[in-house]
Amino acid sequence: MDKKVLVIDDSATVRQQVGLALAQSGFSVIEAVDGLDGIQQLNANPDVGLLVCDINMPNMNGLEMLEKIQAEKHGGSIVPAIMLTTEGQPELVARAKKAGAKAWIVKPFKAELLVAAVSKLIRAA
Amino acid sequence: MDPSKADGTLPIAETSSVTSLRRHQEAIAHRIRDANAMTEREVLAVGESLRRIVDEARAHVQGSQHALQELASASIAEMIERHTALITEFVEAMQTQVMAQSEAARHATEHTNRIVDLGRNIQHVTMESRILALNANIQAKRLGDAGRSFQVIGQEMKQFSESVRDANEGVQELAEGLLDALPRIRTLAERIQEVSQQFSRDVTARVSEVAVANAQLKGQIADSIAAGDSRLREIVRLSQEALSHLQFQDPIAQSLLACEREIGEVIERAERLVGGSTATPVEEQSPAPQPEELSIESGNVLML
Numbered sequence: 001m002d003k004k005v006l007v008i009d010d011s012a013t014v015r016q017q018v019g020l021a022l023a024q025s026g027f028s029v030i031e032a033v034d035g036l037d038g039i040q041q042l043n044a045n046p047d048v049g050l051l052v053c054d055i056n057m058p059n060m061n062g063l064e065m066l067e068k069i070q071a072e073k074h075g076g077s078i079v080p081a082i083m084l085t086t087e088g089q090p091e092l093v094a095r096a097k098k099a100g101a102k103a104w105i106v107k108p109f110k111a112e113l114l115v116a117a118v119s120k121l122i123r124a125a
Numbered sequence: 126m127d128p129s130k131a132d133g134t135l136p137i138a139e140t141s142s143v144t145s146l147r148r149h150q151e152a153i154a155h156r157i158r159d160a161n162a163m164t165e166r167e168v169l170a171v172g173e174s175l176r177r178i179v180d181e182a183r184a185h186v187q188g189s190q191h192a193l194q195e196l197a198s199a200s201i202a203e204m205i206e207r208h209t210a211l212i213t214e215f216v217e218a219m220q221t222q223v224m225a226q227s228e229a230a231r232h233a234t235e236h237t238n239r240i241v242d243l244g245r246n247i248q249h250v251t252m253e254s255r256i257l258a259l260n261a262n263i264q265a266k267r268l269g270d271a272g273r274s275f276q277v278i279g280q281e282m283k284q285f286s287e288s289v290r291d292a293n294e295g296v297q298e299l300a301e302g303l304l305d306a307l308p309r310i311r312t313l314a315e316r317i318q319e320v321s322q323q324f325s326r327d328v329t330a331r332v333s334e335v336a337v338a339n340a341q342l343k344g345q346i347a348d349s350i351a352a353g354d355s356r357l358r359e360i361v362r363l364s365q366e367a368l369s370h371l372q373f374q375d376p377i378a379q380s381l382l383a384c385e386r387e388i389g390e391v392i393e394r395a396e397r398l399v400g401g402s403t404a405t406p407v408e409e410q411s412p413a414p415q416p417e418e419l420s421i422e423s424g425n426v427l428m429l
Contacts, residue, residue: 016172097429104427108372111365
């Protein structure tokens with residue numbers, strides 16, 4: 001499994017912090033600024049092994065992006081995702097899980113826990 | 126915000142207050158965006174510095190590891206082995222030559238001793254020749270004219286024996302010189318052999334010392350790199366901890382933007398009131414139901 005992770009967040013600081021934490025642990029990281037950009041990056045980088053995705057973003061939010069990816073795969077295997085968000089409503093969690101999310105982290109995140117979750121999901125994929 | 130006119134609109138004074146509020150709201154929004162941009166810029170700069178620190182530490186450790194790999198690739202060990210083999214080969218060749226020289230000297234001594242023996246035989250023959258010459262002369266004197274030929278033979282024999290004696294003395298002198306020199310040559314050859322054997326033993330001992338020192342050096346470098354690895358892991362851990370602390374920026378930015386939106390919404394409601402809107406006054410609006418929050422602490426991971 002590839003160790004490339006796509007980080008999708010409209011906040012430059014979050015992208016940087018997630019990117020640094022993952023890069024320091026040996027992951028290759030690419031970034032997207034919203035859901036639309038995330039889909040484009042995913043299509044351009046088929047070797048992406050995991051998504052780390054915010055929910056509240058302009059143009060297309062993280063849940064809409066996951067649902068679109070899932071719909072385009074027509075039931076095929078999709079890239080696993082970790083939701084990294086300030087949100088915590090159970091209905092959003094349930095919606096994310098249905099769309100293929102494998103983990104949910106409420107910001108602010110602990111870098112070592114994020115890295116551990118990414119490692120676990122990449123290994124399992 | 127209680128409407129005082131019969132048609133439900135606010136007086137002009139209150140309208141200008143709402144307009145003033147809108148200006149304040151725009152100023153607040155401007156400041157919030159400036160503050161967010163500034164904190165984002167600074168946090169990104171700190172993050173970049175952390176990245177450089179970790180990259181530098183990683184480059185240092187990788188450089189050390191590369192150096193150790195080169196050291197472990199046996200370049201020094203191979204060099205030592207190569208030179209040791211050359212020295213051993215040289216010493217062996219030298220010893221072979223020295224032994225051959227010593228053997229040659231021994232043979233030369235034997236041959237010279239034979240020459241000395243032959244010289245003694247020649248000396249004996251010379252003595253015999255002189256006696257014969259003497260006898261020939263005696264016979265020549267006794268026979269008078271009839272013995273003239275004996276006189277010639279006696280003289281020839283005498284000259285012959287003297288020539289042989291002189292030549293033999295020269296050969297004996299040379300042989301004695303050789304017999305005197307040859308043992309010294311053998312002694313020197315044996316001394317060279319001893320020195321070369323000692324040299325070989327010394328080189329082997331030094332090579333062993335160098336090999337041990339090399340192994341110790343490699344061990345020390347490996348320990349140093351292991352310590353570097355440990356420090357690098359600590360640097361990474363601390364930088365990740367620092368990154369965790371830097372995350373104040375995004376939630377604060379989001380909160381400030383939410384405040385800005387709420388202020389905007391309040392002012393919009395006020396504007397609707399001023400404009401005679403029939404919308405429910407702000408204080409009478411029922412608050413939006415708060416969504417149920419997940420019981421997960423910030424930073425923790427919920428596996429789905």
